[in-house]
Amino acid sequence: MFEKIKLQLLKLKNIPRSTLKKWAIGLPAAGILLSVLFYLSIYWGMWGKIPSEQELKDLKQNEATEIFSSEGKLIGKYYIFDRQPVLYEELPQHLIDALVATEDVRFYEHSGIDSRSLMRVFFKTLLMGDESSGGGSTITLQLAKNLFGRKDYGHLSIVVNKLRESVIAGRLEDIYSKDEIIGLYFNTVPFSDNTWGIESAARKFYNTTASELTLTQGATLVGTLKASHYYNPRLFPERSLARRNVVLSQMKKYDYLSEEKYAQYKQQPLALEYQYFNSNEGVAPYFRSQLKKDVAAILDTLENENGEKYNIYRDGLQIYTTLDYDMQLLAEEAMTEHMSALQKNFEKAYGKWAPWKKERLITASLEQTEQYKSLSKAGWKQEKIMDSLHRKVEMQLFDWGKKKMVNASIADSIQHYMKFLNMGMINLEPSTGAVKSWVGGINHKYFKYDHVAQSKRQVGSTFKPVVYTAAVEAGIDPCTYYSVREVTYEGGWTPTNSGEEEDPFVNYPMAVALANSINTIAVKVLFDVGLNNVLDQAKKMGFPPNLPPYPSIALGTAELSAADLAGSYASFANGGKPTQPYYITEIKDKYGNTLVKFEPKVAKDHAFSNTTRQVMIEMMKATVNEGTAQRLRYKYGLNNDIAGKTGTTQDNRDGWFVGITPNLVSVTWAGADDPRIKFPSTALGQGANSALPAFALMMQKMNKDPQFKEITQARFEAPSANVQMMLDCEPMERDNFLERLFSKNVAPGQNDKQEKEKKGLFSKIKGLFKKKN
Structure with missing residues (x-):
């Protein structure tokens, strides 16, 4: 090894000093030139279009449509990304402090780019091949990533994406104030459970608004930003609690929190109040499903200021309903309580003679499934189709009080769900x-x-x-x-x-x-x-x-x-x-403007x-x-x-x-x-x-x-x-002796006309007796 090194040094001695001097100057210069050209290629959009300043001014993000009860409580959303905007003025100061202390303590001092961190990422990743170097992200850079995402450029992905984001971050800093950037960041950052923006996160995890978040609640949500799944407070509460305390520690470190307050808040539990807003979970899912159909039909008749149709999934509409949130919860509780008990009695009453256990009924039901129809259309024979539908796989089945994982076939699933009683209940103001x-x-x-x-x-x-x-x-x-x-x-x-x-x-x-x-x-x-x-x-x-x-x-x-x-x-x-x-x-647009209102339809x-x-x-x-x-x-x-x-x-x-x-x-x-x-x-x-x-x-x-x-x-x-x-009458009367006697001469199954004629005759007879008396 040392011999090889000596040989290389001897060779270098033989190179003229002027040549070495040129190399010493030329190589770094070439490196700088290549770096500049590389940066310019990104700046000019050769690695993907960079949004212009005008496009950044006109930022548009998909916003969830919200559904409100009659009391103004949020009962659900329609969305592609669960995102709801909030104004900077509505953000509590402790939430902003938690973000800055944890994610970018020099946020108010730099112009959007931490040059030292960015150069470290560039040289370590590009020159040394250390893809784990990471770091360097300011709040503004993260905002650029949140807004425009990242692409795969192979081994250069981190460098290209970071430089693209630096260009966008610079433009954002030119266009928006620091407060506006904080507002944009909180409205676009992804939280746990596919939730976008602090308002949606506050409603989902704590059933409150962003403006009402407590300091510990805000610290918990900010803590999830490091890794939204890993620190998901619903799935990993202990992990999330530890991360929240790291955020509190950072706030103490940078004088956003006193030692006394830190010790106090550190002891508080997560205390989630999780709300489900997907189509199958949460309050009134059947109502929300029907509502979506009706609203979609209404929106087909409306246009925005640009002459475009409104989109229920991306336009951030507000739908106000007559539903009483608390009554809905009680109705659902009552249904669950009754139907779970009724189901037990239903199955017990049938025992082993239950109709859903009959092969004929199961086969008839299987023939109505999409799987059967698809295989039949493909030319499969009945026996082969049935074999396929009886093949067992692991699946989750519903049962009252639990959801169980079992090895079952489509036929088993059909039989299982066939036995369930169902219910419909509506309550309205007359x-x-x-x-x-x-x-x-x-x-x-x-x-x-x-x-x-x-x-x-x-x-x-x-x-x-x-x-x-x-x-x-x-x-x-x-x-x-x-x-x-x-x-x-x-x-x-x-x-x-x-x-x-x-x-x-x-x-x-x-x-x-x-x-x-x-x-x-x-x-x-x-x-x-x-x-x-x-x-x-x-x-x-x-x-x-x-x-x-x-x-x-x-x-x-x-x-x-x-x-x-x-x-x-x-x-x-x-x-x-x-x-x-x-x-x-009522339906409003995302700015609060009324698009359409509805009044009760009472018959005249x-x-x-x-x-x-x-x-x-x-x-x-x-x-x-x-x-x-x-x-x-x-x-x-x-x-x-x-x-x-x-x-x-x-x-x-x-x-x-x-x-x-x-x-x-x-x-x-x-x-x-x-x-x-x-x-x-x-x-x-x-x-x-x-x-x-x-x-x-x-x-x-x-x-x-x-x-x-x-x-x-x-x-x-x-x-x-x-x-x-x-209504003042005796609850019943019995036929008198003559009526009973006459009834014996009337054949069973007499028609209604005969019945009325007989009753009329008896009434006349009774009337005669009354007159006589």
Whole structure:
């Protein structure tokens, strides 16, 4: 080795001094020239376009669209990058101090570039090949990186990107003040969980605004900037806490924090209040999903000042809704509490004979999947397709209380999810139609289908109040008695009653028949008032116009959504006027300018008289006090003023409950997504058991919260003396001896006309006896 070195030195001795002198001058000069040319090549955009000063002045960043509740609480966002701007004046001083102390202590002294650090990076990386040299980034350089990102230039990536950023940083310093640069930095820097900007980070991790961040909260977020994933406070709280304390130490070191305050703040916990804003998590995910569709349609009709369409993902819009944040949370809690328990009872009732375990049903469901259709289209045979769909892989499956990782096939997944009951629940303000809460299903990540707006199911007995409303409007006395006896109508249709067999010689007035949801009487009332009159009444109440024009509609064969029912039932609590459910009040641009406003859509005309309205409210209060919904009283202990109606469809496929209070109308549906799967018994599937409890639990929770007293403590007005007299009748009457005797001569299954003629004859006979007396 030493011999080789000696030989090289001997060779150098033989080189003339003039030549060595030229090399000594020429090599550094060449290096400098190459460096200058290299820098100029970057400056002139040969390694990628450098933004001009004008482009930097016109900085535009994608901004998340925010969704607000009626109280102004943030309930969600639509975004590509979760970014929300904030003014420099709104940033607390301790947040700025934490950033400067940790990231760039000489920020106010340099012009955007730390020359010494930059030269170190250049020479170490370029000349010595040390790619880990790093460092040199000022806040302004980091801002340049945040704004325009970095590209891959191979081994020269760090050098090229750093020099590009230095050019941009210089221009930024020429255009913006130091305060403006701090503001731009906080609005563009990436935080943990794909969150961009301090405002979005404050809302996500602490459920507050940037201006309200405490010193320790701000230090935590600033601490994540070193490595947003590694120091993610949600995923790695201990690591994040240690990093936060480093930031506090830096603040103490540079006199932004006293020794005493440092010791105090260092002991405080992270205390996150994490908020989920993605489409599947957080508050009201089904509502936000429907809202996005509606807002997108609205934006298609609007243009900005440049004649361009607004973009919900990048234009930083503000959407204001009618949703009550706290009521929404209570509704979701009530749904979870009830449905998790109902699911256990549902599966236990079926046991090993569950329909979702039948191969025929599983195969039929598999044939409807996109995977099956795609493979079938590709020419695969049935057997090969089924083998593919039964191949097991590791996947995550939803279950109440947990999410489990299992080895399962697509067929296993289909079978697993087929068994789940689902729910839809909407609560609205009857005077305006303003939607206060919206629960579209049990879990948006695994069950996307919305059971408030999208799902249309048979409504069962919840349609009966429409029939009785039409009857009262037509002048039929609420105390008119109807026989419970079954009648066969034209076409061989014989409506029957569910539950225990009724005494065929008992007659009930309409008020009792509605409270106890007696099918045979509902149909008889429909025939008395006329099918067309019932359909007209439904139309006046805001029901969709395409209702099936058949007598069976009295028993709820119409397929409607929960939202359809809610707006129509609002008429009973809104002076006889139905409303259309609405939930968007205003949309603003990112500058706060109103783009569009929405007002309640309340019908101009009354759907029925005030007398009829009072009669129907009293009849539906009886449903709660003595009828099919009385478990609201004896089981859930609710003393609120509540009118309501339960509903159960044929074969126990759907359970419904409509609850009416003076200031809130609630509609709840429960059932399986697959209509081939029904409840195994009426006891389990009836609306009073499957749907009503979610409403009951929500009301229990609201009763405990004083902020809802305008709803929970509201009382219906007392019925007029005339209405009280109209409803003053015995709850039942039995046929007398002659009626029973005559009934024996009447063949079972008589038609309705015969039934009415018989009842008319008996009425005349009774009248004769009364006159004689």
